[in-house]
Amino acid sequence: MAEPQPIHEHAIESLRFIRDTMERATAFTAVPGWGGVVMGATALVTAAISGPPDDTLRWVLVWFADAAVAAPIALAAMSIKARRSGAPLSSAAPAYRFALAYVPPLVAGMVLTPVFAMTGLMARLPGCWLLLYGTAVATGGAFSVRIVPIMGLCFMALGVVAFASPAAWGHWFMAAGFGGFHMVFGIIIARRYGG
Amino acid sequence: MARAVASPKSQVPRPSHVASPAPAAKKSTLELDRLIHERLRLGIVSALAVNPRLTFNDLKRLLKTTDGNLSVHARKLEEADYIAVDKSFDGRVPRTEFRLTAAGRKAFEKYLAHMEALIKAVRE
Numbered sequence: 001m002a003e004p005q006p007i008h009e010h011a012i013e014s015l016r017f018i019r020d021t022m023e024r025a026t027a028f029t030a031v032p033g034w035g036g037v038v039m040g041a042t043a044l045v046t047a048a049i050s051g052p053p054d055d056t057l058r059w060v061l062v063w064f065a066d067a068a069v070a071a072p073i074a075l076a077a078m079s080i081k082a083r084r085s086g087a088p089l090s091s092a093a094p095a096y097r098f099a100l101a102y103v104p105p106l107v108a109g110m111v112l113t114p115v116f117a118m119t120g121l122m123a124r125l126p127g128c129w130l131l132l133y134g135t136a137v138a139t140g141g142a143f144s145v146r147i148v149p150i151m152g153l154c155f156m157a158l159g160v161v162a163f164a165s166p167a168a169w170g171h172w173f174m175a176a177g178f179g180g181f182h183m184v185f186g187i188i189i190a191r192r193y194g195g
Numbered sequence: 196m197a198r199a200v201a202s203p204k205s206q207v208p209r210p211s212h213v214a215s216p217a218p219a220a221k222k223s224t225l226e227l228d229r230l231i232h233e234r235l236r237l238g239i240v241s242a243l244a245v246n247p248r249l250t251f252n253d254l255k256r257l258l259k260t261t262d263g264n265l266s267v268h269a270r271k272l273e274e275a276d277y278i279a280v281d282k283s284f285d286g287r288v289p290r291t292e293f294r295l296t297a298a299g300r301k302a303f304e305k306y307l308a309h310m311e312a313l314i315k316a317v318r319e
Contacts (some may be wrong), residue, residue, distance in 0.1 A: 006317065007313060007317070008316075008317035008318070011310040011311075011313040012314060013231075013309050013315050013316060014237065014310050015307070015311070015314075017237065017238070017241075018237065018241045021237075021238045021241040021242055021257070021258075022218065022241050022242070023255055024242075024243045024257055025241065025242035025245050025246055025249070027242075084247075087292045139282055145253065176285060186273070192250070194246065194247040195247075
């Protein structure tokens with residue numbers, strides 16, 4: 001026969017269950033839909049400005065500038081969405097887990113970018129970036145709604161296709177991925193998961 | 196509007212494995228919202244407390260439960276006006292979404308306060 005459980009322990013267990021459920025549920029809204037749409041729009045503009053990859057530093061810097069614009073948009077959109085749902089990012093365990101899974105592939109991309117540039121493969125960066133960004137979204141998305149890892153897998157597939165295609169098509173792949181995927185999936189996330 | 200708050204019939208029956216509460220905590224125990232106290236319903240309300248709305252499939256996956264179980268418990272919460280259900284079609288696929296009502300949020304906050312009061316009463 002089980003030992004009697006003091007009622008306050010029963011209450012503590014209930015509160016723990018509530019907290020765990022809220023933390024896991026918060027992940028459903030952590031990924032910003034409308035933020036993704038804005039990021040997609042900036043990527044389309046950037047693709048028009050950059051043109052095809054041409055083995056110059058200018059091409060890479062144009063995309064770095066886009067990343068510098070997109071990152072604060074993503075962070076602000078995530079923060080606003082999380083705050084609106086009552087679970088600020090600073091205190092949300094799902095956001096921490098998401099970041100732990102999301103960041104390593106991006107760091108790998110940052111390391112590989114100069115390697116590609118120094119070995120004459122700068123025009124192949126679109127495939128590298130799409131593949132590793134897709135990996136980041138797919139792994140981070142494991143802690144979010146199903147559509148997020150699906151978006152990651154689409155980016156990865158596009159990265160593979162970009163590697164297999166002529167390097168001169170790189171900006172089209174960048175526009176399709178960072179522009180098109182962000183906008184399409186962003187609208188779906190915004191409509192289905194509250195913004 | 197059906198409610199399960201503080202009516203004698205809705206008192207939580209003390210399970211045999213749960214020891215007697217301290218006197219100060221007893222009042223809180225008697226006022227427990229039985230409707231929310233059930234584990235799956237508590238999960239539904241907790242998840243909706245941090246999301247504007249969640250689909251049936253989201254909740255099913257989050258709470259690791261079955262269609263039938265979720266339907267039964269969600270209906271009880273809906274009947275009590277704790278959650279609202281919106282049914283629509285996504286293309287040809289039926290789509291069911293849940294959201295917490297003002298009454299549901301109030302009941303959830305009251306439940307949290309009761310749990311905290313129980314813990315505090317025993318520790319004092």
